[in-house]
Amino acid sequence: MERLRIAGANQTIFSPEAAQLVHRYSRGIPRTINLICEHALILGYVEQIPLIPGPLIDHVAEDLELTMSSFLMAPAAVGAGGYQAPLHPMETGANRVMNSFHREPGRSGQ
Numbered sequence: 001m002e003r004l005r006i007a008g009a010n011q012t013i014f015s016p017e018a019a020q021l022v023h024r025y026s027r028g029i030p031r032t033i034n035l036i037c038e039h040a041l042i043l044g045y046v047e048q049i050p051l052i053p054g055p056l057i058d059h060v061a062e063d064l065e066l067t068m069s070s071f072l073m074a075p076a077a078v079g080a081g082g083y084q085a086p087l088h089p090m091e092t093g094a095n096r097v098m099n100s101f102h103r104e105p106g107r108s109g110q
Contacts, residue, residue: 017054
């Protein structure tokens with residue numbers, strides 16, 4: 001929200017519910033916050049929605065395969081003591097979305 005203010009936004013763009021959902025889905029991780037907000041702003045622009053509502057954030061999170069549950073655990077991260085390192089949410093659906101922008105020219109994504 002601070003970036004929007006600095007950029008000159010003079011009106012509320014995300015509803016309070018939407019802002020809370022962004023925080024919950026992103027777990028406070030700045031890159032994930034930016035990813036969710038960017039997708040929400042693009043959808044809001046396309047649908048001509050002046051105030052981003054909570055359900056739109058739910059939709060974006062679903063598209064990016066983000067959940068509000070605890071971090072996913074990477075199977076390879078399980079050590080002898082049974083500790084599992086958290087798998088960053090960007091390594092799920094969001095990673096797939098980002099990787100689609102980095103394919104070699106002439107190759108279709110699968």
